[in-house]
Amino acid sequence: MTSSPLARLPAVLLIAGLLPAAAAAQGSGSATLDAVRGRGQLVCGVAGAVPGFSLPDSQGVMRGLDADGCRAIAAAVFGDANKVKFVNLSTENRFTALQSGEIDVLIRSTTWTLGREANLGGLFAGVNYYDGTGFLVKAAAGVKSARELDGATICVQPGTSTELAIADYFRNNNMKFTPLLIENRAELESAFLSGRCDTYSTDSSALATFRATQPKKEDFVLLPEIISKEPLSYMVRKGDDKWFDIVRWSYFAQLTAEEEGVTSKNVDEQLASTDPNIRRLLGTEGDMGKALALDNKWAYYIVKQVGNFGEMWDRDIAVLGVPRGINNLWTKGGLQYAPPLR
Amino acid sequence: MGIAVSAAAQAREHPPIGTSGPIGWLRANLFGTWWSTAVTLLLGWLLLRWAWGLIDWGVVHAVWTVPQTPQGGPDPARCRALQGAGACWAMIGDKARFILFGQYPYQQQWRPALCVLLFIALYGVSASRRFWRRELGYLWVLVLAAILALMWGGFAGLPFVANDQWGGLPITLLLSTFGLALAFPLAVLVALGRRSRELPVVRLLCVLYVELIRGVPLISLLFMASVMFPLFMPEGMNPDKLLRAQVAFILFAAAYLAEVVRGGLQALPKGQTEAADALGLSYWAKVRLVVLPQALRLVIPPLVNTFIGFFKDTSLVLIIGLTDLLTAGKVALADPVWTGFAREVYLFLAVIYFAFCFAMSRYSRGLEAHLAAARSR
Numbered sequence: 140m141t142s143s144p145l146a147r148l149p150a151v152l153l154i155a156g157l158l159p160a161a162a163a164a165q166g167s168g169s170a171t172l173d174a175v176r177g178r179g180q181l182v183c184g185v186a187g188a189v190p191g192f193s194l195p196d197s198q199g200v201m202r203g204l205d206a207d208g209c210r211a212i213a214a215a216v217f218g219d220a221n222k223v224k225f226v227n228l229s230t231e232n233r234f235t236a237l238q239s240g241e242i243d244v245l246i247r248s249t250t251w252t253l254g255r256e257a258n259l260g261g262l263f264a265g266v267n268y269y270d271g272t273g274f275l276v277k278a279a280a281g282v283k284s285a286r287e288l289d290g291a292t293i294c295v296q297p298g299t300s301t302e303l304a305i306a307d308y309f310r311n312n313n314m315k316f317t318p319l320l321i322e323n324r325a326e327l328e329s330a331f332l333s334g335r336c337d338t339y340s341t342d343s344s345a346l347a348t349f350r351a352t353q354p355k356k357e358d359f360v361l362l363p364e365i366i367s368k369e370p371l372s373y374m375v376r377k378g379d380d381k382w383f384d385i386v387r388w389s390y391f392a393q394l395t396a397e398e399e400g401v402t403s404k405n406v407d408e409q410l411a412s413t414d415p416n417i418r419r420l421l422g423t424e425g426d427m428g429k430a431l432a433l434d435n436k437w438a439y440y441i442v443k444q445v446g447n448f449g450e451m452w453d454r455d456i457a458v459l460g461v462p463r464g465i466n467n468l469w470t471k472g473g474l475q476y477a478p479p480l481r
Numbered sequence: 482m483g484i485a486v487s488a489a490a491q492a493r494e495h496p497p498i499g500t501s502g503p504i505g506w507l508r509a510n511l512f513g514t515w516w517s518t519a520v521t522l523l524l525g526w527l528l529l530r531w532a533w534g535l536i537d538w539g540v541v542h543a544v545w546t547v548p549q550t551p552q553g554g555p556d557p558a559r560c561r562a563l564q565g566a567g568a569c570w571a572m573i574g575d576k577a578r579f580i581l582f583g584q585y586p587y588q589q590q591w592r593p594a595l596c597v598l599l600f601i602a603l604y605g606v607s608a609s610r611r612f613w614r615r616e617l618g619y620l621w622v623l624v625l626a627a628i629l630a631l632m633w634g635g636f637a638g639l640p641f642v643a644n645d646q647w648g649g650l651p652i653t654l655l656l657s658t659f660g661l662a663l664a665f666p667l668a669v670l671v672a673l674g675r676r677s678r679e680l681p682v683v684r685l686l687c688v689l690y691v692e693l694i695r696g697v698p699l700i701s702l703l704f705m706a707s708v709m710f711p712l713f714m715p716e717g718m719n720p721d722k723l724l725r726a727q728v729a730f731i732l733f734a735a736a737y738l739a740e741v742v743r744g745g746l747q748a749l750p751k752g753q754t755e756a757a758d759a760l761g762l763s764y765w766a767k768v769r770l771v772v773l774p775q776a777l778r779l780v781i782p783p784l785v786n787t788f789i790g791f792f793k794d795t796s797l798v799l800i801i802g803l804t805d806l807l808t809a810g811k812v813a814l815a816d817p818v819w820t821g822f823a824r825e826v827y828l829f830l831a832v833i834y835f836a837f838c839f840a841m842s843r844y845s846r847g848l849e850a851h852l853a854a855a856r857s858r
Contacts (some may be wrong), residue, residue, distance in 0.1 A: 198578075200587075232707055239714065
């Protein structure tokens with residue numbers, strides 16, 4: 140089949156679009172990094188409405204784990220964590236924003252899946268939160284395990300991956316359930332509180348937040364089963380590997396700092412450290428920053444201005460009452476593991 | 482005898498107290514029959530109960546301030562202790578500036594506040610018939626330019642604020658004011674074009690435009706503007722998101738307004754245009770002096786109806802990630818410190834929306850009455 144002129148149009152547009160990008164790429168070897176430096180600002184796609192991840196506070200300043208992840212990248216590139224522009228994206232337009240170049244990096248509690256990585260022209264650069272679907276029940280019900288939920292009515296938001304995960308789980312275990320579908324999160328929660336359903340199911344991080352904001356949180360129990368994997372990840376465009384490295388290692392640098400006990404408070408004293416791992420991290424030894432086309436003190440700026448991963452966690456997630464769990468460092472029984480920074 | 486006559490005359494002048502005045506009105510309208518009395522009592526009781534419930538919740542048991550936590554944030558414990566028995570206005574106190582101005586830099590929020598006042602002043606001046614002359618058009622251009630300049634800044638020591646940080650009430654007012662101000666002239670042209678006999682191509686284009694836009698929901702038009710459009714552009718070239726939404730709004734509003742205006746054009750007796758032709762007026766003079774003044778007067782109610790609907794439709798920009806008034810309220814609600822106080826936020830938003838919409842509808846009624854009086858003279 141020959142392609143019609145109309146079918147060729149996107150390709151022509153694409154080439155026309157790439158020409159200036161290719162011309163600019165002679166700087167650092169990364170078109171995105173050059174664009175970011177040229178505009179003096181990192182453009183970071185976030186949700187802007189998810190507590191703990193990205194939500195403006197009463198003064199309009201973006202707070203949360205995702206927002207701080209953006210700041211860490213800005214600190215690595217500019218030495219200034221405030222050179223970030225946050226773009227609020229909905230679940231519908233987040234991938235378009237990345238594909239079209241509207242944003243440089245997407246940190247919007249986006250689950251890493253094969254379909255997304257293979258089909259959407261994006262690469263996942265690091266998992267800043269291992270989430271999963273969980274169940275919350277009232278303590279008075281006496282339920283201890285999700286296996287006891289046969290025949291239960293479940294409050295769930297329609298059209299979410301949670302709904303699919305529950306259906307899979309109950310089918311696998313030969314159990315029955317009645318879904319109570321309510322789109323609006325607040326109404327769903329009040330339905331659960333008023334007893335219209337036996338259990339409330341969504342991402343366990345959101346369940347923990349909900350539980351922590353109740354007047355008596357002992358009245359609610361988070362069941363131990365996590366029935367789906369939701370690794371929430373950073374995402375960049377395919378085709379700019381240098382930029383991918385910068386984003387991924389900004390995140391690894393924060394993990395390494397936590398592992399080595401380097402915090403925003405003690406980072407200046409640690410500059411004098413004799414530990415080679417810390418010296419490489421903070422740029423007092425070796426050329427780790429240069430290898431990334433950054434300043435050698437890139438990780439120092441990250442830790443100094445944003446903090447290590449544990450500090451981010453305490454500031455943004457722990458205050459919601461969410462336990463660290465599998466998001467702890469690998470040395471403490473969690474999944475957060477950074478390759479050696481050398 | 483004289484006294485008796487004057488007493489009788491007085492009796493004629495003042496009808497029995499039960500048939501006139503407020504009591505007479507009550508008897509005639511509320512307590513006319515047993516059935517009517519029963520309905521009045523029932524509704525009155527419900528109304529009182531509801532009003533009392535509202536006052537009890539919103540004033541008597543309401544919490545107006547909360548103490549600070551040691552970390553410096555608000556401590557909602559006092560509000561939570563109410564268990565919904567009273568309103569938590571402290572939440573609005575904490576979040577009001579965010580709801581009204583979104584993520585606009587906190588220290589600079591006097592600028593959007595001033596812009597809102599400028600908008601309201603502009604509406605006020607435009608509403609007063611004393612100012613209806615050519616200069617009003619220049620004033621609009623001037624004030625709208627001033628509002629944009631003030632929002633953006635970047636001069637006279639005002640820091641530049643990119644428009645992705647704008648939010649709240651200014652976004653709602655910007656979208657609806659610019660939307661209607663630019664859509665209205667377009668709508669008049671489209672309506673005229675659709676009625677044109679001499680220019681069949683123009684007529685066809687106008688029909689196509691109106692039917693295409695009316696054939697899709699506003700939400701899909703916004704999606705096209707925000708999701709599809711960037712994919713057709715070369716990488717890195719992104720027309721501003723707010724501008725894209727604004728253009729989508731203008732196109733959408735113009736199509737609907739055009740149909741309203743066309744209704745007015747059709748209602749105009751043919752004799753009017755024929756008389757204008759007989760006077761030897763050119764087409765545009767005829768339209769400007771004879772057709773439009775009469776046609777638009779006829780369609781004030783549906784025009785205002787469209788305006789009000791459109792003002793509220795601006796809240797749909799939520800789905801493309803712009804923070805209008807309603808979105809800002811929802812984002813404020815997502816704060817875990819204040820989850821569960823949705824009623825307070827929505828009531829606050831409803832009052833703002835109501836103030837604008839009610840002012841519009843009252844004004845249009847006043848205008849109709851005035852124009853009707855002018856016609857009957």
